[in-house]
Amino acid sequence: MTHSTPGPGLSSRLLADPEMAAACRSRNFTEIFRLAKARGGFHPSRIARACELTPSRVGEVIAGRREITNMNVVERIADGLRIPGHMVGLAPRAWERREAAVHPVPLAGQSATPPADSVLPGRELDDILAIAASARVTPTVLRSLQASIEDYWRRDDEHGGEALRPAVMGQLRYVLSVLRDTADPNHQRSLRGIAAELARLTGWTYFDACQYSTARSYFTEALRLAREIDDRPFIANVLSCLSLQATYEDKTREAIILARAAQDSARLDGGTPRLMAMLSMREAFGHASAHDQEAAHRAIEDAGHHFDRIDPADDDPAWVQYFDRTKLTVDAGIALGQLGDAAAAEPLIEEALRTEVSTNQRGRAFHAYWLARIQLQRGAVELACNTASEALSSATRAGSPRVAAHLQEFRHLLAPYRSTRPAAEISARIQEMRD
Structure with missing residues (x-):
């Protein structure tokens, strides 16, 4: 959900501040909220109202006890505080386009900064430039493409695939376009294999977002590409x-x-x-x-x-x-x-959680959820809630809708125990994650 008519947000002076720009670029919402409070007069309750968050959640973010990775929440913050989309890695927001229409001429003394979507070429122009460049496939290019896939998987493990998906899909389109212009059969085979991996990764990001029909279409494309090279x-x-x-x-x-x-x-x-x-x-x-x-x-x-x-x-x-x-x-x-x-x-x-690599936050969240669910099966309610708290901490860093859905399932399983303090507290925290 986004604000259709956002109220006054952060000042242009604060948005131009190097500290604020750096915090936005890294999506460091602890620092963004802190600067909004210290230099913009946005107290936690005001941030909460503007961004459709609970005051407790804003307080936890400012204190560094919570992270924000869910894209819907990132969009609400950008709209609520009126942070231009490009500053936090989003497309231009609807209110930016409306303001550009109302104020097409820059104020005196200010330089004209074109909106982000006017700087980047459109899809059709992108294709034209790719044809003109006529990228030559070499072993170095193939190694670079393969290395990028390995990096995508690492980042998907650490942070989830939602923010990664546009880059993966863009690279898939690029590889397929290069494949059409490549005559060498050995290079064709390598490119099809790379395209198959990118299609599977795209399908995986949609699967992790619980968008199953779209995921299936990309998995099917990956199968087709892999079948072509047997x-x-x-x-x-x-x-x-x-x-x-x-x-x-x-x-x-x-x-x-x-x-x-x-x-x-x-x-x-x-x-x-x-x-x-x-x-x-x-x-x-x-x-x-x-x-x-x-x-x-x-x-x-x-x-x-x-x-x-x-x-x-x-x-x-x-x-x-x-x-x-x-x-x-x-x-x-x-x-x-x-x-x-x-x-x-x-x-x-x-045993697995004790030995698991800590950088795979989605995996840790998923496995901790299952441990919590099993502990609840045998009636260890307080222990299950403590384990679910660990799952929730990892889930907030991973940004995986699939894991978030599992935690909502756990919250429903806690219904018979809501009168106990541990169950009530973790239920409220899981609900906040959904908001």
Whole structure:
């Protein structure tokens, strides 16, 4: 939601201040709110009213106890405080265009600064310039494109994919345009592989945003590109993504079929033990969602057997190397938790959280949510609420709608315990995240 008629915001002098400009550029809302209060006379209650936030949330941000990463909230702050979109990495806001129409001529003594959307070329002009440039594909260019994908995945793990998506989609369009003008068959193959990875990453960002139909269309495009170069392991990878999405949509039969198809595709290329372990675990998720105890346990055991066969000399694709012992352990715990076996699931997820890399905030939030849910299953309400608080802290840094939806589910599970102080407090904090 955005303000249609925002009130007076921060002064142009304060917005031009180097400290404020730097804070906006890095989306450091602790510093933005602090400067708004100290130099702009915007007390927390006024910031809260202008940005449609609660005063307590504003206070926590100023104190450095909360971060703001949700794009809807970022937009509300930009509109409420009247921070031009380009300062915080957004498109020009509606009120900017209206003001530009009312005041097309700069005031005396001021320089004319064109709006951000007039500085950048349009899509059609972008295409024309790309054709004129006629980018020449070299091994260096291909290595650079591959490195950028690895960087995108790292940033997606740390911060979520919503803000990343425009850059990924832009690079996908660029690679496809270069592919059309490339005659060398070896370079064509490499470019198709890169395009397939970018399409899968785009699909993943939509999946993480719970936009499942759009995610499916990009996953399907990734499959098409991978099929053109007969990259069987990557086809298996995309099918595993579709399988995971099917579990989220409660399409358990489809999830199982897709996971098995992924395993078949990987076997055709002699799938490495690590890849087969990951794919077996995706099948386990499908069976666990269907509450099929026997099949789920069999798939979990298969994943363990495959993983035990891993050899350091295996030629694993880069995109499956994330599936390490910690990931195997936590995924087994989640599958067992879905089956209702809290006693077996809890120590596995606890162990994984102790050893998990701290930079993957979305992963930590997701795994802490599952631990909290399992602790609640066995009646440890206060412990579950403490664990959910850890999940919430990581979730605010990750900006993942998928994790946020899980936390809302946890809030609903707390309904019978709302009279207790821990449950009431964490419920209120989760609700604030939604606002």
